[in-house]
Amino acid sequence: MTVDLPSLGLLRSLSDRHVLSVVASAGQLTxxxxxxxxxxSKPTVSQSVARLLESGVLVEGERTSGGRGRAGTYLTVNDAAGCALAIQAGPTGVVGETLALDGRVLATRRRTVPVPVTGGALGSALRKVCRSLTxxxxxxxxxxxxxVADPVDRRTGRVVEFPASPFLVGELDPVGILAPLLPAEVHPVIDNDVSWALLAERTHGVAADTDDVLQLYLDEGMGAAMWVGGRPLHGARGLAGEIAYARTSTTGRATTTPTSGTLMDAVEALGYLREGTRAIDVDELIDDLDRATGQSRRLATAIAEITVAHAYLLDPELVVLSGRWGRHTEVVNAVTTAIGDAGGVQARVATAEVTEDAALVGARTAALGELLRTWTPEPRAVPR
Structure with a gap:
């Protein structure tokens, strides 16, 4: 039987990646x-360092002092060799960061956009932030x-405007906007905010080291993201997780007769949409949840029903509840009780730990990984 052995080039790439990764994580290392x-081994590391110094991604800094043995020099990443951008576009505008390989944020730029957010206004803000950072x-x-705080067609990178979208009015083509501002070989990785938030949760939060996760985001908008078998589940176009269109049943404020419709229909029937918009009035809803009013508890029950349906379909080990009203005790208790009462479902329920700029944290994490791979390609990397 013939056994395929790894090539010398692959072994060198792997050792270079390990060395570059630990130097970047530490900030400086001998x-x-x-x-x-x-x-x-020290000879292998020395050879990797020589290649990384030659490529310019590492530089030698000050000499060490003290300790035993010969003094050495510290290795650090070279910002001039290349950086990454992590950008978030949402209801409040666009925020972007320039990142060094060791995770330092070298610059931050922000642009606000008027509400309702149009594709033209958001595209203009995105262009200005990217141009300033580059x-x-x-x-x-x-x-x-x-x-982006909307569904993204991963085949084209375009933002998809759904009827119940609380955020963007009109179309947006981020790839077309960013392409003239970036080197030809750079291809932006674009995804919706809930997917990035789940990546942040798997890297820094309650879902760390958990391969099968369902995360629900409940705020001004509603969405979900999933990892199955240690890989993100996006669907054929990248539109998986649009729970606003999942079917449920509830009653409105003025009737006790249950009706069937989408989750967004339930939110509207219960009176929690801001007037003239498709955005949820989070302050009013949280106030009602605090007081455990009947209509807010009916909405929590609808969320629980949809979560159980997804749990039967995906069999997650963990369900993460995020967003301002998604983490409310009434919602958490409703979901936890429904999961516990569902025969055969074994998922545990937890609230998100990464709550501050979670989507940007996820995008930043991915940007650093992409930046590392530009110097040392990772074999069979998990696709985003």
């Missing part, structure tokens, strides 16, 4: 410390991630 951190970057932009 060769000896890098060998200790990676478990690689012009101020100490090195070329080698990777870009973008979070």
């Amino acid at each position: 060769r000896a410390a890098a060998a200790s951190a990676t478990g690689l 012009s101020a970057s100490p090195g070329p932009i080698r990777a870009v991630t973008l979070s």
Whole structure:
């Protein structure tokens, strides 16, 4: 039987990746410390360092002092060799960051947009933020991630306007907007905000090291994201997770007769949409949840029913509730009780731990991973 052995080039790429990753994580390391951190031999680390120095991604800094043995020099990442951009576009506008490989935020830019948010206004803000960040970057932009608070067609990168969308009015083509501002070889990774928030939760929060996760985001808008078998589940076009269109039953404020409709229909019937918009009045809803009013509890029950239906379909190990009213005790209790009463479902329920700029945290995490891969390609990387 013939056994395919890894090529020398692959082995070198793997060792280079390990060395570069530990130096970036530490901020600065000596060769000896890098060998200790990676478990690689000192000669292998020295060869990787030589290649990384030659490529310009690492530079040698100040010499070490004290301790035993010969003094060495610290290795650090070279910002001039290249940076990444992480950008978030949402109801309040656009915020973007320039990132060094070691995770330092080198610059931040913000642009507000008027409400209701149109594709033209959001596109203009996105263009201005990207242009400002790229012009101020100490090195070329080698990777870009973008979070958008709406569904994203992953085949084209275009934002999809759904009828119940609380955010964007009109079309948006982020790829077309960003392409003239970026090097030709840089292809932005674009996804919706809930998917990025779940990546942040899996990296820094309650879902760390959990392969099968369902996360619900309940705020001005509603959405979901899923990881199955350690991989993100996007669907054929990337539109999976649009729970606003999931079917449920509830009663309105003025009737006790149950009606069937979408979750967005239930929100509207219960009077929780801001007048003239498709956005949820979060302050009024949280106030009602605090007082445990009948209509707010009916909405919590509708959320629980939809969660159970998704749990039967996806069999998650963990259900994460996020968003301002998604983390409310009434909603958490309703979902936890419904999951517990559902025969065969074993999922535990928890609230999100990454609550501040969660989508941007996820986009930042992915941008750093993409930036690392531009120097040391990762074999069989998990696709975003």
